[in-house]
Amino acid sequence: xxxxxxxxxxxxxxxxxxxxxxxxxxxxxxxxxxxxxxxxxxxxxxxxxxxxxxxxxxxxxxxxxxxxxxxxxxxxxxxxxxxxxxxxxxxxxxxxxxxxxxxxxxxxxxxxxxxxxxxxxxxxxxxxxxxxxxxxxxxxxxxxxxxxxxxxxxxxxxxxxxxxxxxxxxxxxxxxxxxxxxxxxxxxxxxxxxxxxxxxxxxxxxxxxxxxxxxxxxxxxxxxxxxxxxxxxxxxxxxxxxxxxxxxxxxxxxxxxxxxxxxxxxxxxxxxxxxxxxxxxxxxxxxxxxxxxxxxxxxxxxxxxxxxxxxxxxxxxxxxxxxxxxxxxxxxxxxxxxxxxxxxxxxxxxxxxxxxxxxxxxxxxxxxxxxxxxxxxxxxxxxxxxxxxxxxxxxxxxxxxxxxxxxxxxxxxxxxxxxxxxxxxxxxxxxxxxxxxxxxxxxxxxxxxxxxxxxxxxxxxxxxxxxxxxxxxxxxxxxxxxxxxxxxxxxxxxxxxxxxxxxxxxxxxxxxxxxxxxxxxxxxxxxxxxxxxxxxxxxxxxxxxxxxxxxxxxxxxxxxxxxxxxxxxxxx
Numbered sequence: 001x002x003x004x005x006x007x008x009x010x011x012x013x014x015x016x017x018x019x020x021x022x023x024x025x026x027x028x029x030x031x032x033x034x035x036x037x038x039x040x041x042x043x044x045x046x047x048x049x050x051x052x053x054x055x056x057x058x059x060x061x062x063x064x065x066x067x068x069x070x071x072x073x074x075x076x077x078x079x080x081x082x083x084x085x086x087x088x089x090x091x092x093x094x095x096x097x098x099x100x101x102x103x104x105x106x107x108x109x110x111x112x113x114x115x116x117x118x119x120x121x122x123x124x125x126x127x128x129x130x131x132x133x134x135x136x137x138x139x140x141x142x143x144x145x146x147x148x149x150x151x152x153x154x155x156x157x158x159x160x161x162x163x164x165x166x167x168x169x170x171x172x173x174x175x176x177x178x179x180x181x182x183x184x185x186x187x188x189x190x191x192x193x194x195x196x197x198x199x200x201x202x203x204x205x206x207x208x209x210x211x212x213x214x215x216x217x218x219x220x221x222x223x224x225x226x227x228x229x230x231x232x233x234x235x236x237x238x239x240x241x242x243x244x245x246x247x248x249x250x251x252x253x254x255x256x257x258x259x260x261x262x263x264x265x266x267x268x269x270x271x272x273x274x275x276x277x278x279x280x281x282x283x284x285x286x287x288x289x290x291x292x293x294x295x296x297x298x299x300x301x302x303x304x305x306x307x308x309x310x311x312x313x314x315x316x317x318x319x320x321x322x323x324x325x326x327x328x329x330x331x332x333x334x335x336x337x338x339x340x341x342x343x344x345x346x347x348x349x350x351x352x353x354x355x356x357x358x359x360x361x362x363x364x365x366x367x368x369x370x371x372x373x374x375x376x377x378x379x380x381x382x383x384x385x386x387x388x389x390x391x392x393x394x395x396x397x398x399x400x401x402x403x404x405x406x407x408x409x410x411x412x413x414x415x416x417x418x419x420x421x422x423x424x425x426x427x428x429x430x431x432x433x434x435x436x437x438x439x440x441x442x443x444x445x446x447x448x449x450x451x452x453x454x455x456x457x458x459x460x461x462x463x464x465x466x467x468x469x470x471x472x473x474x475x476x477x478x479x480x481x482x483x484x485x486x487x488x489x490x491x492x493x494x495x496x497x498x499x500x501x502x503x504x505x506x507x508x509x510x511x512x513x514x515x516x517x518x519x520x521x522x523x524x525x526x527x528x529x530x531x532x533x534x535x536x537x538x539x540x541x542x543x544x545x546x547x548x549x550x551x552x553x554x555x556x557x558x559x560x561x562x563x564x565x566x567x568x569x570x571x572x
Contacts, residue, residue, distance in 0.1 A: 049396035057515040058387045064091035093137035106134035126159040138180035149177030185228040192219030225290040234281040254310040263326035266341045288390035296381030325378040467501040483523035
């Protein structure tokens with residue numbers, strides 16, 4: 001089942017399925033012992049995430065972590081779709097090519113890899129002449145060039161995606177390169193370094209467009225506004241500075257030390273407001289329109305700023321989990337002893353067995369054995385990313401992958417492993433006029449004839465109420481089903497009522513997810529146009545037929561129209 005210990009076991013009521021949970025690797029398994037097959041198999045990252053990126057449709061998120069894995073997640077179901085395991089060390093950065101379904105990743109194993117997100121395979125591997133540990137990555141908007149920076153070297157390496165050959169090494173920084181970013185308009189590469197400078201490179205001309213931008217502290221991150229006119233730089237002293245790319249001059253700055261600071265760790269000798277380790281931003285992300293910027297770092301807060309005014313719009317609290325270090329503003333004085341905080345005391349030497357007293361950690365290891373650490377992990381935010389729709393953003397933190405949304409409706413619907421959902425129970429719910437329950441059960445069974453039967457049994461007057469009550473996770477499937485059935489079903493009025501209810505009730509959701517529902521919306525539009533054309537043609541034919549019938553009846557001498565005309569003339 002798993003290479004690690006199993007922490008929890010559960011059996012369903014019928015005794016056919018066995019659920020197993022392993023907390024160390026974040027595994028969840030549902031096993032059917034009769035067929036000896038997996039019903040459900042999911043695993044999260046068992047180490048901290050370093051970078052995240054949204055797919056262009058906004059329905060998938062890609063994460064890279066220290067466990068050497070890259071995972072592709074579905075934002076609607078919360079499940080992992082595919083996992084890439086080719087990297088032999090921690091993955092520090094990942095980025096999608098602006099064109100095509102290609103993902104690039106940089107790792108501490110000294111390689112930069114290109115992944116095909118259609119066939120889910122690694123089709124290109126880039127490496128440097130010497131063994132380096134890459135920590136930053138940038139991809140040209142055309143997708144032809146990929147760049148990577150390392151903390152062990154001061155040069156920027158540039159490769160050709162088509163050939164996989166190393167094209168150039170940009171030299172100029174006097175410290176490790178901490179961050180890279182390509183201008184969305186193309187051709188301009190921005191690099192930030194620990195030497196307190198930001199450099200702008202024209203990679204195709206092999207020149208610098210401006211003199212090095214000098215700052216007062218080490219650079220932690222650089223991002224470029226989507227219109228390619230402004231550059232945001234975060235430094236180790238907690239400052240956010242904004243620069244004009246065309247002029248190469250500073251346009252604005254703001255001090256975020258007071259906004260981001262918060263939380264005290266067990267080892268801190270100062271209060272939370274005076275701890276220097278939390279007073280800086282390590283990751284940033286522009287909104288889609290470039291009016292706002294998100295910033296996060298080694299604290300429990302994510303700050304949202306207005307770029308034009310420099311004001312703080314909102315602070316998001318990542319976690320209130322007291323088992324994590326950095327979530328409490330004040331330490332509990334009852335845990336303080338003469339030797340220091342009780343959580344930092346080494347009780348290993350007092351163990352009775354010799355095996356438990358031996359220190360097996362590697363000399364000089366900064367991380368050691370994570371399973372035997374004496375203090376809890378510290379809360380921090382390692383990466384931020386805005387959704388292409390602009391209504392969501394995600395954050396990689398100690399608590400996991402967090403998704404924030406402007407929509408108040410909960411999209412996540414856990415996978416329901418319920419054996420009571422059968423065609424018979426669906427028809428029984430339909431007979432009891434439980435239309436919403438029957439429709440949801442039909443979607444879960446995903447049987448076409450059954451779903452069509454349930455759909456056609458729903459009265460037209462119940463359509464509006466049912467569309468308002470159906471969970472948001474089923475709206476895309478309902479749109480697809482209506483788009484498919486409208487072209488073949490003779491129930492014209494009922495189908496139009498479904499379309500009207502969907503557009504009026506969930507118009508904002510359909511607009512935000514237009515990229516993933518583009519084909520279905522085109523089918524609906526085409527069907528409506530066909531219905532309109534057919535109705536207009538039938539109406540015109542009926543008008544002509546009625547005119548002809550009236551004209552023929554008026555010409556006959558014994559017709560009712562002639563008698564009425566003669567009677568009226570006789571009366572006069």
